[in-house]
Amino acid sequence: MNTTIQEASPDLNPSLAALLGQALGPIGDMERFNRARKWVNWAVNPAGATVVPGGVAVVETPADGTWYLWLMAVRPDLERRGIGRALFDAVEAAARRSCARCLRVQTYRRWERMLRIVKARRWMFVGATLGARNDQVKEEWVFPLRPTPLRMVVVGANPEGRGGEWIAAIRRDPGLAELVGVCDADAHRRAAWLGVDCDGDLAVLLGRVKAEAVILALPHTAYADARRICIEAGVAMLHEKPLACSMTELLKLHDQLIEKPCAMVVGVQRRSHPSYVFLRGQLATAKVRPATLTIRMRLGRPANECPRDWRVDPSLAGGGALLDLGYHAMDLAQFLLDAPLQVVACNLWTFNAPAREGEIETAARVVARCGPTWVCLDIDRHGGEKVEWVELALEDTLICANRETVTINGQTAFACDERWEAALQGRLAELVMVRDQPPRPPDLWDQLGVLQVVEQAYSQARQVGLGQEGTRHG
Amino acid sequence: MDEGFLAITALRMAEVQRHEEALALLDGRHVALEAYIRTRNRNLQSAPPGPMGDAIEGWTHYYSARYASAAEAFARSVACGEPWIESWSALGLAKCGTDAGFLKRAADWCALAAAIARRFELQELMAAAIGALGEILLRGEQPREAAEAFTLDLALLPPGAAYRGRVLCYRAHAWSRLGPGAxxxxxxxxRIAAHTPGEETDRYALAGLALLGAESGKSxxxxxxxxxxxxxxxLGRAVCLIARTRLAFRRSxxxxxxxRDAWADLPSEYVFxxxxxxxxxxxxxHSLIAADSSIDTNFVAPAIGSADAHPRWPLVCAFDRMADTDDLYDRGFDAVAWAPDPESCWTQRSFFMP
Structure with missing residues (x-):
């Protein structure tokens, strides 16, 4: 059960708790959070000349497997004397030195001088000193982190598809993961492109390259065989959504994983995207539930221009825009509202006509409820501009978000300069983390819920159709 | 059962002449409303005093196309503090605006009615507001969004609801405007909506079918x-005859x-x-038909106050598009300049009929 920072730490200073709550959002795993969390109430100036009580710092390990050092709430008197920023810079430099390699230092616009994040790997040292002398060390923590990058294979390496995005993400951060092989029907061409071991037979490839994890980026109906090979080989999986095309198939997968536990992360990247993580945090601290949540996802392809790929082949796609793009929207809605949706109505369209049996729908409009919140999902592969837009109406507040900013009543509350890449990195980092844990059946309940909503929506479209048939395949 | 839901359900029953069932449903819990239903003959004198009476008076005027009087009565009851009456009155203002061609204002009132209904879980009113919104979108030439609104309306209606056939018919209107693919x-x-026993939908569905035939050349x-x-x-009969006129015109x-048959069968309350x-x-x-002297052209639908601005409803993109065409859709049908050529004038029928 999710909880908030305030609930997890009732002894925490309320203003800091509120600050953390906004930044971190609800905490999914209480036990892990409490085990990993360390509070540093003093920061050391590593230059050694002056030791100052700087303010508050937090070391946190959220679910993406990286380590964060949060520096916030600098004491006002230090801030006035101009020490705050210098102190932060000094601590940041110390962290850089003490870590084997710092991934990134970010300054979020909203926090400006109040918050910096250091993502680090291998190990991190954070020391805190009291008193006037450097040798009076009061607290000290050393965090061992993962020593070697993850050896990965990508299954389905279309350079223009999701597989290509994953390959780029792996290569962007060689310390986190290493691409050791690619499994693709067009193995020779991929080998020339990527310069790694390529094979059309996944089982053979896994045996040859000794992979630790596999990314599955395949047509919706083609996952079952590849998944079975991965489970038998005992490698961790990063599985692109959807996990299955039907509840029956998903429950079968669940049974397979119970029988032979295997680490798995689902490729629903928006759960790791900074904008949406921030938005979820805002909602978690809001006193009232939103009245409406609208999510608009449009790919902006030219009207009436069908892509020539598996997505328009009913036998491979297993469904249309609702299963493909709508899945992301439903998952995001459930992630933000932290509760399952219940479908009220669904319209499926093939271009400008109601979708019929045997057609792949190009657009879907779903109205659902989640407690008092009415949810509208506007999904379209064609028409208009490419857009991804989330809008939440609370009583007197309108929150809008996309992949770059979050605005509250028109004022920018959050902005991030790292976009889709950050979300992909987050998923990879989560895969690294689950790989290190003892094998256990993955938690599929979120995805089970999403797939259930997809099925409800198809079913609802059929029920009130009268000329508008559901278009579910597979 | 919630009081608002109870009252609306009873009123709906009364509208379809199920007076005894309505009274049984109220079961002495709403004396004024019971009195109204017992004497329901669209006689203003029978409306009970207070906000509910104002709302009932508003609806009575509305059904007689006296939009100015209806809006005046609704304005008295729209902020009375009783959620179901507020929502019902906002819906009434939306309907007045719709019929008179102030579509943007009507959409605002509709959104307010839906927001109140949503907040207080007035499911029946919620369905009515979504259906009314669909009609606005249909008149505003947004057939796809209109069809989506009617689908939502259908999903919100309880099983066996008296308005199901009507909503099916409206959604068919929306589909018929989507072009050959639909x-x-x-x-x-x-055809399905034309067979809904217990409702007055049949003739409207047949009218829609006739217009579809006229447009697609299926005589x-x-x-x-x-x-x-x-x-x-x-109205249904008149639209069928209009469709026949159109077919004859297309065939020269x-x-x-x-x-002339169509003109004779079009009731006088359909002023626009x-x-x-x-x-x-x-x-x-054609040789000119004598102008109606009874048309009341003085009505201007009230605009929603800024304090009542609705939370944006999910069919938001349609609102955005309608806002862009504010000048066209918020002037009122009275100010519409009818096109002098037959084809252009024919397309302007979409303000009123399928």
Whole structure:
């Protein structure tokens, strides 16, 4: 059960708790959070000349497997004397030195001088000193982190598809993961492109390259065989959504994983995207539930221009825009509202006509409820501009978000300069983390819920159709 | 059962002449409303005093096309503090605005009615507001969004609801406007909606079928609809005859006889429809029909106050588009300049009919 920072730490200073709550959002795993969390109430100036009580710092390990050092709430008197920023810079430099390699230092616009994040790997040292002398060390923590990058294979390496995005993400951060092989029907061409071991037979490839994890980026109906090979080989999986095309198939997968536990992360990247993580945090601290949540996802392809790929082949796609793009929207809605949706109505369209049996729908409009919140999902592969837009109406507040900013009543509350890449990195980092844990059946309940909503929506479209048939395949 | 839901359900029952069931449902819990239902004959004197009476008075005026009086009565009850009356009155203002061509204002009132209904879980009113919104979108030439609104309306209606056939018919209207790809779906939906015992939908569905036939050149649909529609003054009958006129015009046949029948069967309370028909008559070159003297052209639908601005409803993109065309859709039908040529004037029928 999710909880908030305030609930997890009732002894925490309320203003800091509120600050953390906004930044971190609800905490999914209480036990892990409490085990990993360390509070540093003093920061050391590593230059050694002056030791100052700087303010508050937090070391946190959220679910993406990286380590964060949060520096916030600098004491006002230090801030006035101009020490705050210098102190932060000094601590940041110390962290850089003490870590084997710092991934990134970010300054979020909203926090400006109040918050910096250091993502680090291998190990991190954070020391805190009291008193006037450097040798009076009061607290000290050393965090061992993962020593070697993850050896990965990508299954389905279309350079223009999701597989290509994953390959780029792996290569962007060689310390986190290493691409050791690619499994693709067009193995020779991929080998020339990527310069790694390529094979059309996944089982053979896994045996040859000794992979630790596999990314599955395949047509919706083609996952079952590849998944079975991965489970038998005992490698961790990063599985692109959807996990299955039907509840029956998903429950079968669940049974397979119970029988032979295997680490798995689902490729629903928006759960790791900074904008949406921030938005979820805002909602978690809001006193009232939103009245409406609208999510608009449009790919902006030219009207009436069908892509020539598996997505328009009913036998491979297993469904249309609702299963493909709508899945992301439903998952995001459930992630933000932290509760399952219940479908009220669904319209499926093939271009400008109601979708019929045997057609792949190009657009879907779903109205659902989640407690008092009415949810509208506007999904379209064609028409208009490419857009991804989330809008939440609370009583007197309108929150809008996309992949770059979050605005509250028109004022920018959050902005991030790292976009889709950050979300992909987050998923990879989560895969690294689950790989290190003892094998256990993955938690599929979120995805089970999403797939259930997809099925409800198809079913609802059929029920009130009268000329508008559901278009579910597979 | 919630009081608002109870009252609305009872009123709906009374509207379809199920007075005894309505009274049984109220079971002494709403004396004023019971009194109204017992004497319900659209006589203003029977409306109970207070906000509920104002709302009932507003609806009575509305059904008689006295929009100015209706809006005045609704304005008195729209902020009374009782959620179901507020929502019902906002819906009434939305309907007045819709009928008179102030579509943007109507959409705002509709959103307010839906927001109140949503917040206080007034499911029946929620469904009514979404259906009214669909009608606005249909008139505003947003058929796809209108079809989505009607689908939502259908999903919100309880099983066996008295308005199901009507909503099915409206959604068929929306589909019929989507072009050739949706005509088969529209035709099937009309045929289904034309068989809804216990409702007054049949004639409207047949009218939609006739217009679909006129537009797609399927004369058998027009003839069948005309044959199945009872004779006598009724909007559905008049639209069937208008469709027949259109078919005759497209075939370069004489259309004047059909047209005069249509004029005779179009009831006088459909003031703007009659005005359009006069304009189309002139465009077709028929001998002019005498202008209606009874048309009240002074009504301007009230705009929603800024304090009542609605939370944005999910069909948000349609609102955005309508806002862009604010000038066209918020002037009122009274100010519409009817096109002088037959084809352009014919397309302007979409303000009023399928």
């Amino acid at each position: 005509q088969a779906a529209a035709e099937m939906a009309y 058998n649909l027009v003839d069948q609809a005309l044959a199945d529609t009872p004779r006598g003054p009724h 046949e004489s259309s004047e006889t059909w047209f 429809e009659r005005r359009w028909l006069q304009a189309w008559s002139a465009a077709l070159g």
